[in-house]
Amino acid sequence: MAHSSNHSANNGSLTRRSFLAAGLVGLSAVSLHPALSLAETSTPHLGLARGEPGPATVAAVKIMGGMGAFVREGDNVLIKPNMSFSSGPDAAVNTHPEVVEALARMCLQSGASRVYIMDHTLRDPAACRRESGIGAIAETFSGKVEVQTPSSSHRFQKADIPRSKQLGSSDFLKEALAADVLIAAPVAKHHGSTGVSLSMKGMMGLILDRGAFHWKYDLNTAIVDLCTKLRADLTVVDATRALTTDGPSGPGEVARPNTVIASRDMVAADAKAVSLVQWYGRSIAPEKVGHIRQAHERGFGRMDVENLSTGTIEA
Amino acid sequence: MNGFQRSLQALCLALFLLFLILAGPILSGSIDSARVFALDPAAYLGAALSGRVLLSGLGVLLFLLLLTWGLGRFFCGHVCPLGTTCDAVRPVVAGKRPSGPAGGQWPRVKFLVLFFIAAAGLLGLNLAYWGAPLTLAGRLFVLVLGPAGELALSGLSDAGLLSDRAASALGLPPDRYLGAWFFLLFFAALLSLQRFRPRFWCRFICPAGAVFALTARRPLFRRTVSEACTDCGLCRRRCPMGAIGEDPAQTRHEECIVCQRCVRLCPEGAIAFRFRGLREGPLPVEPFLPGRRAAVGTLAGAAAVVFVGRIGLLEAWSRQEAGQRILPGELLRPPGSLPEDAFLNRCIRCGLCQRVCPTDMLQPAMGHAGWSGFQTPVAVPRSGPCEPGCTLCGQVCPSGAIRSLPAPEKVWAKMGTAVVDRRKCLAWEWGKRCLVCDEACPYGAVDLSREPGMQVPVPHVREDRCTGCGACEFACPVVDRPAIAVSSMAEIRLANGSYREEGKRRGLRLGRGEDQENGEAPRSGEDKRTDLPPGFL
Numbered sequence: 118m119a120h121s122s123n124h125s126a127n128n129g130s131l132t133r134r135s136f137l138a139a140g141l142v143g144l145s146a147v148s149l150h151p152a153l154s155l156a157e158t159s160t161p162h163l164g165l166a167r168g169e170p171g172p173a174t175v176a177a178v179k180i181m182g183g184m185g186a187f188v189r190e191g192d193n194v195l196i197k198p199n200m201s202f203s204s205g206p207d208a209a210v211n212t213h214p215e216v217v218e219a220l221a222r223m224c225l226q227s228g229a230s231r232v233y234i235m236d237h238t239l240r241d242p243a244a245c246r247r248e249s250g251i252g253a254i255a256e257t258f259s260g261k262v263e264v265q266t267p268s269s270s271h272r273f274q275k276a277d278i279p280r281s282k283q284l285g286s287s288d289f290l291k292e293a294l295a296a297d298v299l300i301a302a303p304v305a306k307h308h309g310s311t312g313v314s315l316s317m318k319g320m321m322g323l324i325l326d327r328g329a330f331h332w333k334y335d336l337n338t339a340i341v342d343l344c345t346k347l348r349a350d351l352t353v354v355d356a357t358r359a360l361t362t363d364g365p366s367g368p369g370e371v372a373r374p375n376t377v378i379a380s381r382d383m384v385a386a387d388a389k390a391v392s393l394v395q396w397y398g399r400s401i402a403p404e405k406v407g408h409i410r411q412a413h414e415r416g417f418g419r420m421d422v423e424n425l426s427t428g429t430i431e432a
Numbered sequence: 433m434n435g436f437q438r439s440l441q442a443l444c445l446a447l448f449l450l451f452l453i454l455a456g457p458i459l460s461g462s463i464d465s466a467r468v469f470a471l472d473p474a475a476y477l478g479a480a481l482s483g484r485v486l487l488s489g490l491g492v493l494l495f496l497l498l499l500t501w502g503l504g505r506f507f508c509g510h511v512c513p514l515g516t517t518c519d520a521v522r523p524v525v526a527g528k529r530p531s532g533p534a535g536g537q538w539p540r541v542k543f544l545v546l547f548f549i550a551a552a553g554l555l556g557l558n559l560a561y562w563g564a565p566l567t568l569a570g571r572l573f574v575l576v577l578g579p580a581g582e583l584a585l586s587g588l589s590d591a592g593l594l595s596d597r598a599a600s601a602l603g604l605p606p607d608r609y610l611g612a613w614f615f616l617l618f619f620a621a622l623l624s625l626q627r628f629r630p631r632f633w634c635r636f637i638c639p640a641g642a643v644f645a646l647t648a649r650r651p652l653f654r655r656t657v658s659e660a661c662t663d664c665g666l667c668r669r670r671c672p673m674g675a676i677g678e679d680p681a682q683t684r685h686e687e688c689i690v691c692q693r694c695v696r697l698c699p700e701g702a703i704a705f706r707f708r709g710l711r712e713g714p715l716p717v718e719p720f721l722p723g724r725r726a727a728v729g730t731l732a733g734a735a736a737v738v739f740v741g742r743i744g745l746l747e748a749w750s751r752q753e754a755g756q757r758i759l760p761g762e763l764l765r766p767p768g769s770l771p772e773d774a775f776l777n778r779c780i781r782c783g784l785c786q787r788v789c790p791t792d793m794l795q796p797a798m799g800h801a802g803w804s805g806f807q808t809p810v811a812v813p814r815s816g817p818c819e820p821g822c823t824l825c826g827q828v829c830p831s832g833a834i835r836s837l838p839a840p841e842k843v844w845a846k847m848g849t850a851v852v853d854r855r856k857c858l859a860w861e862w863g864k865r866c867l868v869c870d871e872a873c874p875y876g877a878v879d880l881s882r883e884p885g886m887q888v889p890v891p892h893v894r895e896d897r898c899t900g901c902g903a904c905e906f907a908c909p910v911v912d913r914p915a916i917a918v919s920s921m922a923e924i925r926l927a928n929g930s931y932r933e934e935g936k937r938r939g940l941r942l943g944r945g946e947d948q949e950n951g952e953a954p955r956s957g958e959d960k961r962t963d964l965p966p967g968f969l
Contacts, residue, residue, distance in 0.1 A: 202874075203821060239872060239907070241790055241819050248821070269605050271590045309880040309889060310867035312967035328909035331866040332858050337969075362965070366871050397965035405968040 384418025478560020813902025
């Protein structure tokens with residue numbers, strides 16, 4: 118295998134040295150083998166890149182074979198960031214705009230005909246687009262990228278969820294049902310009900326009625342149900358900053374792991390983010406997150422990150 | 433047709449509508465709404481007398497009165513959006529019915545309305561909103577026609593004919609307001625009265641028209657009739673204001689709105705509007721003011737209304753705090769509202785704050801604020817929360833009833849305090865894993881913590897962090913009465929001075945982000961049962 122991999126067995130915590138070493142190898146591997154992306158099977162299960170939000174995002178996706186492995190000519194792509202709150206990047210409740218912008222740029226470079234960046238926000242949609250900094254991304258690209266925060270019911274369409282245990286059906290954003298490629302791009306943050314809010318929990322931003330998740334169903338089970346329908350082709354967790362307490366809305370303590378995690382496996386990406394960050398000042402195993410454990414048990418993905426091949430790079 | 437008058441009316445109405453439509457984020461701060469509503473002397477008078485203050489915009493009002501002294505009631509005939517609406521609706525409600533005679537004593541009623549408003553104002557009660565035409569137009573367009581137009585547009589949007597961006601720029605989803613039925617009936621009646629006379633409101637009732645009439649008893653620019661007049665009476669029969677006397681050469685200038693229809697109608701070309709000296713031409717003969725008896729009766733009536741109000745009509749009065757009305761605990765005011773009595777006097781009920789509120793939290797009070805608070809803005813969290821960064825209601829308030837505060841200061845203008853009703857709460861009572869209130873709170877004022885004997889983390893309100901914005905109440909998934917709701921408890925209402933200092937004095941910690949000068953970030957109570965932070969299993 119041309120690509121560097123380290124099977125990190127030390128509970129997911131990466132020392133500076135291992136990062137540097139892996140990064141050097143990874144960097145050379147990427148630069149020496151531009152055709153890497155063709156070999157899907159040769160890419161590791163998880164890709165970690167340390168650095169500034171934009172470059173780290175590009176590097177992490179490159180480990181997973183580059184955006185060309187996910188997006189084909191003419192595809193409609195839906196990127197689902199966290200932009201549910203009217204706060205700036207420092208609050209770590211929304212995905213960093215540079216992460217989202219890098220993803221959109223790579224999608225266009227891979228031939229996407231249209232990139233939708235969408236979230237059904239909790240706060241005032243216009244304020245969320247503005248304050249998060251994500252709304253301004255659309256202006257960077259000439260018309261091919263749209264940032265939308267729809268909330269009116271006609272933008273949603275009812276669809277069944279065949280593999281669900283409780284949820285049965287839900288009203289999905291039409292663009293989410295129609296997208297050729299779905300990219301989950303959450304920020305790493307704590308969540309008072311579900312432990313963390315990462316790629317899986319974030320899919321609740323693509324449906325209309327979230328109240329039922331809280332009062333009708335078991336929240337963690339319903340999240341896994343939802344993800345069986347909205348299974349991201351690529352998950353990119355923005356852990357450049359992480360809200361480690363008082364999520365999902367903050368304000369809380371913000372750590373700066375300066376890391377972007379990429380994977381084809383939503384569960385693995387989320388589990389990796391859980392083990393990477395100190396929550397309320399301490400390490401917490403991924404199995405302590407209800408929906409991650411359930412997803413693992415249902416065979417939807419893998420939370421045993423210590424057993425998964427991991428490529429790391431210093432961007 | 434009078435091209436000039438109609439064009440100017442259309443232009444002024446369009447500007448007024450544009451002002452209302454764009455008053456929100458687009459115009460915020462760049463147009464001083466106080467100057468717009470100072471064009472309405474009745475609104476100004478009501479708020480200034482009852483509030484015992486000189487409102488800003490006085491210069492505009494005095495300038496307008498000076499113009500009226502020179503040009504007559506041109507404002508009524510060309511600028512007033514309510515007058516223009518009357519003209520536009522008249523063919524619908526009256527068809528081609530003739531204008532009819534002047535109306536005897538009726539034109540004097542508007543002076544009684546003005547006296548009534550002024551007297552009530554002097555006695556400390558602002559009732560001007562029942563008659564002030566600009567504020568009426570504001571409510572007509574903001575509370576009735578605005579939502580109707582937006583509803584029609586949302587049809588287009590639902591059919592996919594509008595882009596998302598266009599839809600949000602046009603104010604979709606549509607605003608909805610409390611008591612729209614009342615305003616619909618009120619304005620339907622106001623406009624339908626034109627079946628009896630054109631501009632029924634302007635001629636007989638409008639207190640602003642009365643102020644202008646007092647100023648335009650003998651304007652410099654006025655109607656003159658030459659010797660060519662054959663006394664045919666056509667002008668008198670068609671005058672929309674009944675401003676022409678039995679002798680067509682006589683003009684009741686205080687009624688004339690300078691539309692100059694008579695000039696165009698006159699078959700002999702005998703009528704012209706000219707600048708004349710104050711003493712030139714025939715002097716007005718007819719008395720135009722109501723008699724002393726009617727005036728005294730009106731003043732007594734105003735005193736009686738204020739008196740009845742003071743002894744309590746719809747609200748009880750506190751024995752503990754003498755002179756304080758007992759209002760429902762859920763009565764919330766916009767952030768930065770003056771203390772309640774001053775607020776009621778100052779508010780001119782123009783509807784602008786309700787228009788610009790991005791979440792529709794602000795609604796016109798019907799019975800919610802007592803009878804003297806009728807149509808004042810109330811904050812209804814179930815309709816929408818108060819956005820932390822938004823300061824529009826204070827920015828646009830023309831009378832200063834809601835103070836204009838910068839966003840970091842607004843956060844300290846505490847509207848009330850959230851209270852959890854454990855008997856309805858999904859977490860407390862039903863053992864459901866719900867944290868919606870915590871998630872919704874922009875201020876970290878709702879904490880989830882594990883409690884002995886509870887299966888799931890349960891919410892607590894940290895009162896010192898709660899600004900009463902209602903985000904929790906808005907988001908609470910419990911149907912009908914929410915399980916967390918804001919009451920006006922511990923609200924801060926200041927006539928002047930800093931909310932932040934007052935809040936700090938009371939030990940509040942209301943800031944956000946860099947404003948949060950409390951050292952440590954808030955931390956939800958940790959798990960007392962499993963020793964894990966909230967959310968983990």
